[in-house]
Amino acid sequence: MLIRTSDSQLRWLSLLLFLLIALISLLPSLRLLTEAVSSVSFTASSPLSDVLTSERTWRALKNSFYTSSLGTLIAVLLGSGFAFIVSLTNIRRRPLWVFCFMLPMMIPPQVTALSWLQLFGPASPLLNTFGIAPELGSANPMYSAEGIALLLGIQSAPLVFLALRTQLMSLPQDMIEAARMANAPQFRIWVDIIVPLSRSALVAGAALAFVSSLGNFGIPAMLGIPINYLVLPTLIYQQMAGFGEDILSEVAGLSMIIALLVLAGMLMQQWLQQRSQFALIGHTAQPIFFDLKKARMPTEFALGMVLSFILVIPLIGLIISSFVPALGMPLNSNTFTLNAYIEMVSNQGSTARAFANSGTLAFFTAMVLMLVCLPLGYLLMRLPMRVRAVVASLIEVPYAIPGIVLAIAFILLFAKPLPIINVSLYGTLGIIFLAYLSCFLSVCLKPVMTAMSLLDASLEEAAQLAGANSIQRLMHIVLPLTAPAFFAGGLLVFLISINELTVSALLWSAGNETLGVLIFNLDESGDSVLASAISVLVVLLVAILMALLSLLAPRLPKGIIPWHD
Amino acid sequence: MKLKYGLSTLLAVSFTLPLSAQTMETLTLYTSQPNKDAQLTVDAFEKQNPDIKVDWVRDGTTKLMTKLRAELSSGVVKPDVLLIADSVTMESMVVDDYLYAYNSPFKKDYEPALYNEKGFYYGTKLITTGIVRHSRAPERPLDWHDLAHAEYRNQVAMPSPLYSGAALIHLATLTEDNGLGWHYYEQLHTNKVMAQGGNGGVLKAVSSGSKPYGVIVDFLAIREAKKGSPIEFIFPKTGVSMVTEPVAIMKGSKNKEAAKRFVDFVLSKQGQQLVLDQGYLPARSDMPVPDGFPSRAEITLMPFNAAKTLENNAANKARFSAIFEG
Numbered sequence: 001m002l003i004r005t006s007d008s009q010l011r012w013l014s015l016l017l018f019l020l021i022a023l024i025s026l027l028p029s030l031r032l033l034t035e036a037v038s039s040v041s042f043t044a045s046s047p048l049s050d051v052l053t054s055e056r057t058w059r060a061l062k063n064s065f066y067t068s069s070l071g072t073l074i075a076v077l078l079g080s081g082f083a084f085i086v087s088l089t090n091i092r093r094r095p096l097w098v099f100c101f102m103l104p105m106m107i108p109p110q111v112t113a114l115s116w117l118q119l120f121g122p123a124s125p126l127l128n129t130f131g132i133a134p135e136l137g138s139a140n141p142m143y144s145a146e147g148i149a150l151l152l153g154i155q156s157a158p159l160v161f162l163a164l165r166t167q168l169m170s171l172p173q174d175m176i177e178a179a180r181m182a183n184a185p186q187f188r189i190w191v192d193i194i195v196p197l198s199r200s201a202l203v204a205g206a207a208l209a210f211v212s213s214l215g216n217f218g219i220p221a222m223l224g225i226p227i228n229y230l231v232l233p234t235l236i237y238q239q240m241a242g243f244g245e246d247i248l249s250e251v252a253g254l255s256m257i258i259a260l261l262v263l264a265g266m267l268m269q270q271w272l273q274q275r276s277q278f279a280l281i282g283h284t285a286q287p288i289f290f291d292l293k294k295a296r297m298p299t300e301f302a303l304g305m306v307l308s309f310i311l312v313i314p315l316i317g318l319i320i321s322s323f324v325p326a327l328g329m330p331l332n333s334n335t336f337t338l339n340a341y342i343e344m345v346s347n348q349g350s351t352a353r354a355f356a357n358s359g360t361l362a363f364f365t366a367m368v369l370m371l372v373c374l375p376l377g378y379l380l381m382r383l384p385m386r387v388r389a390v391v392a393s394l395i396e397v398p399y400a401i402p403g404i405v406l407a408i409a410f411i412l413l414f415a416k417p418l419p420i421i422n423v424s425l426y427g428t429l430g431i432i433f434l435a436y437l438s439c440f441l442s443v444c445l446k447p448v449m450t451a452m453s454l455l456d457a458s459l460e461e462a463a464q465l466a467g468a469n470s471i472q473r474l475m476h477i478v479l480p481l482t483a484p485a486f487f488a489g490g491l492l493v494f495l496i497s498i499n500e501l502t503v504s505a506l507l508w509s510a511g512n513e514t515l516g517v518l519i520f521n522l523d524e525s526g527d528s529v530l531a532s533a534i535s536v537l538v539v540l541l542v543a544i545l546m547a548l549l550s551l552l553a554p555r556l557p558k559g560i561i562p563w564h565d
Numbered sequence: 566m567k568l569k570y571g572l573s574t575l576l577a578v579s580f581t582l583p584l585s586a587q588t589m590e591t592l593t594l595y596t597s598q599p600n601k602d603a604q605l606t607v608d609a610f611e612k613q614n615p616d617i618k619v620d621w622v623r624d625g626t627t628k629l630m631t632k633l634r635a636e637l638s639s640g641v642v643k644p645d646v647l648l649i650a651d652s653v654t655m656e657s658m659v660v661d662d663y664l665y666a667y668n669s670p671f672k673k674d675y676e677p678a679l680y681n682e683k684g685f686y687y688g689t690k691l692i693t694t695g696i697v698r699h700s701r702a703p704e705r706p707l708d709w710h711d712l713a714h715a716e717y718r719n720q721v722a723m724p725s726p727l728y729s730g731a732a733l734i735h736l737a738t739l740t741e742d743n744g745l746g747w748h749y750y751e752q753l754h755t756n757k758v759m760a761q762g763g764n765g766g767v768l769k770a771v772s773s774g775s776k777p778y779g780v781i782v783d784f785l786a787i788r789e790a791k792k793g794s795p796i797e798f799i800f801p802k803t804g805v806s807m808v809t810e811p812v813a814i815m816k817g818s819k820n821k822e823a824a825k826r827f828v829d830f831v832l833s834k835q836g837q838q839l840v841l842d843q844g845y846l847p848a849r850s851d852m853p854v855p856d857g858f859p860s861r862a863e864i865t866l867m868p869f870n871a872a873k874t875l876e877n878n879a880a881n882k883a884r885f886s887a888i889f890e891g
Contacts, residue, residue: 117769117775121773121775122773122774122775136701136702136703136774136777137702137719137775137776139719140775221762225725225762226722226759226760226762226766227759228760228889228890238727325792325794326790326792326793326794327769327773327789327794328699328771328772328774328794328795329793329794329795335793347601348600348601348604349604350600411632411636412635412639415639415641416639416641424641426636427643505628506628506631506632506635509620509643511620518600521600521623522599522600523765524625524762524763524765525598525600525623525763525765526764526765526768526769526789527599527600527601527765528769530600530601
């Protein structure tokens with residue numbers, strides 16, 4: 001074991017955890033690898049070499065890289081801009097801003113894409129009201145690489161925002177105070193203190209955004225496929241759709257390309273983060289505020305504009321399309337109907353099941369991952385830098401593999417009953433649950449690792465001198481100091497998994513449908529009105545859950561809820 | 566430790582659920598029908614057969630088959646009954662020996678072209694592919710050739726044969742036609758026709774006006790138009806291609822008696838009445854047509870051969886993607 005301490009408790013714990021990571025993240029990746037390699041032969045036409053020599057593969061790779069990079073850039077600009085303004089200035093109604101900024105992530109990506117298409121299309125109810133709708137059949141600007149990148153950016157901006165905000169809330173107040181006393185101009189405080197101190201979180205957020213953009217399927221499927229702009233996940237989907245004998249190995253080969261891209265990204269992130277270490281000694285008594293003075297109103301106005309663009313307008317589009325009898329009709333007093341809601345709530349047995357399934361899955365995934373990440377993050381921080389980088393990257397891989405491929409890996413792994421205990425996981429919620437654990441481990445671990453890497457080692461050393469064993473140190477020192485990061489991670493996992501689509505799209509079975517599957521199936525079979533109605537209900541549910549958490553905020557430790565101070 | 570308890574309960578529940586349901590006979594159905602129709606079909610069947618409970622999974626035909634193939638390659642047979650879009654997919658299942666031949670007593674009520682002669686699968690409805698236009702669109706296309714004309718440049722959406730089973734059969738039918746052929750698809754590509762994902766995507770594109778014209782399956786457009794959507798469905802003069810949404814029993818099904826009852830139900834007059842009520846053309850020719858359809862005599866069906874199409878499937882897909890994606 002590479003653990004420095006000789007505590008046997010910790011050693012057992014670490015052994016157990018390594019097994020766990022191996023099980024939930026390495027196993028599917030390995031299964032794919034064997035599938036890809038199994039059919040490699042030295043002839044010119046093995047599936048893997050076909051993939052590597054195909055011009056489409058390289059074009060998709062280039063497209064993936066372009067849309068994900070541009071999307072990440074947009075996400076970083078949006079997310080960090082919001083995080084800085086909302087966390088560090090004296091802007092009013094802070095919790096409300098944060099709350100609203102988190103919401104775009106709750107709307108399933110394909111729904112976001114659909115509402116944007118409808119909003120700016122010729123039949124847009126909104127544009128038609130003002131008589132500025134484009135001509136019938138005119139090109140929609142959303143059908144482009146930049147359109148894809150824009151939506152990817154909006155979708156993953158909250159990831160950057162959350163990662164950064166957790167960090168900003170624990171910025172050491174005394175440094176800034178000292179700088180102020182030394183009469184440093186605001187500009188220098190930003191450049192010399194705040195930006196360097198938050199760089200590590202910014203890099204972590206950007207990496208999450210990049211990886212989640214790389215694996216996103218819904219947005220490039222809606223906006224890219226019609227104009228034949230393929231990225232890796234949509235290329236894989238097309239290959240699968242044209243299934244043949246060798247398709248699994250071809251698809252596995254394509255996934256490995258994505259996995260390599262992600263590994264490269266992660267190593268770069270580790271390298272960047274190594275260069276920005278500083279120690280965290282707990283939460284400051286009172287957050288730092290910069291007085292915006294006269295700029296407060298314009299800043300609030302600008303934030304409002306951005307928010308209405310990325311949240312309010314698509315949401316209105318969604319609500320409008322859930323109240324009309326059929327797609328493409330304008331909403332007015334004659335056409336208004338609640339039929340879609342009545343149909344979904346009273347006739348379709350799947351609605352209640354999907355809510356229950358997704359809710360249960362999301363809750364337990366978040367809980368289990370939070371529990372796992374505490375000792376896991378702690379152990380990882382104790383590994384040598386290089387080993388840590390490798391392990392962290394391996395954890396990242398399942399998150400980056402397109403959901404559809406991860407699902408295939410899980411079917412291959414678990415379709416047969418498990419050996420020894422002879423229980424079949426396939427066709428139960430259990431297999432989706434395991435896939436979620438594998439898929440979202442990195443989402444939860446990332447903020448935790450960031451927070452832990454900033455922990456001042458002297459605190460623990462003092463405890464060790466006082467005779468505290470590793471478990472005690474973990475519970476009494478590490479956990480309280482990094483609790484907000486845990487909660488942020490768990491919350492992210494909950495919010496992402498409640499709307500998860502691509503993994504469950506193949507793993508679901510009769511009676512085990514998830515919300516994402518329900519919405520996607522309705523939408524795909526032409527029942528967009530029903531799909532919109534369910535989406536509205538999902539957004540409502542998430543908003544209510546978040547509001548309930550806000551009400552609880554005063555009773556919870558400070559910093560636990562990301563949108564509360 | 567409450568949490569741990571909760572988790573183990575969750576896992577325990579998810580393990581035991583399939584077991585506890587076995588007290589009643591459970592039939593698993595894989596279908597590509599839209600959710601709402603699948604639910605209606607299952608409800609009606611369960612009402613008639615209170616001792617059978619149906620669990621159903623809905624997905625697009627291609628994705629459903631990917632899932633099924635992955636299951637089969639791991640040696641697991643989940644569904645008892647398939648009710649999917651096209652006979653070509655069924656034909657491929659027959660070739661790979663996955664289906665069970667059943668001689669339904671209702672066979673005699675159907676045209677021989679609609680079922681497999683050995684009884685491996687039976688067509689349940691006729692879903693034709695025609696043209697849809699937005700009501701504000703300037704032109705009114707009457708035949709397939711119109712879509713290749715200059716006025717339609719960049720204005721047409723169609724489902725991609727790489728995604729939709731119906732679209733693949735449509736491609737096979739049209740390319741076999743002497744007047745159309747592959748040349749027609751090349752013209753469509755030159756005319757910048759957008760090959761969307763599935764039929765649902767075309768419906769969205771046309772009803773939201775981003776493409777004023779489209780190629781689409783009949784029931785989607787006719788049903789939406791009846792609800793008030795600003796679109797109109799046109800049966801082209803040359804004729805329409807069709808899929809039959811066949812039903813079949815899996816060879817590995819452990820529940821063949823219940824599965825047979827399901828097949829008989831969809832083929833019975835009652836099951837066909839349900840098809841009619843849902844707004845589809847019933848496969849039985851002695852049934853009337855749903856609202857919004859012309860009489861059967863006015864609908865020209867283009868000839869189509871399932872076995873031959875299966876042979877050409879891979880080549881057709883490859884040729885299509887070479888034209889549209891090359």
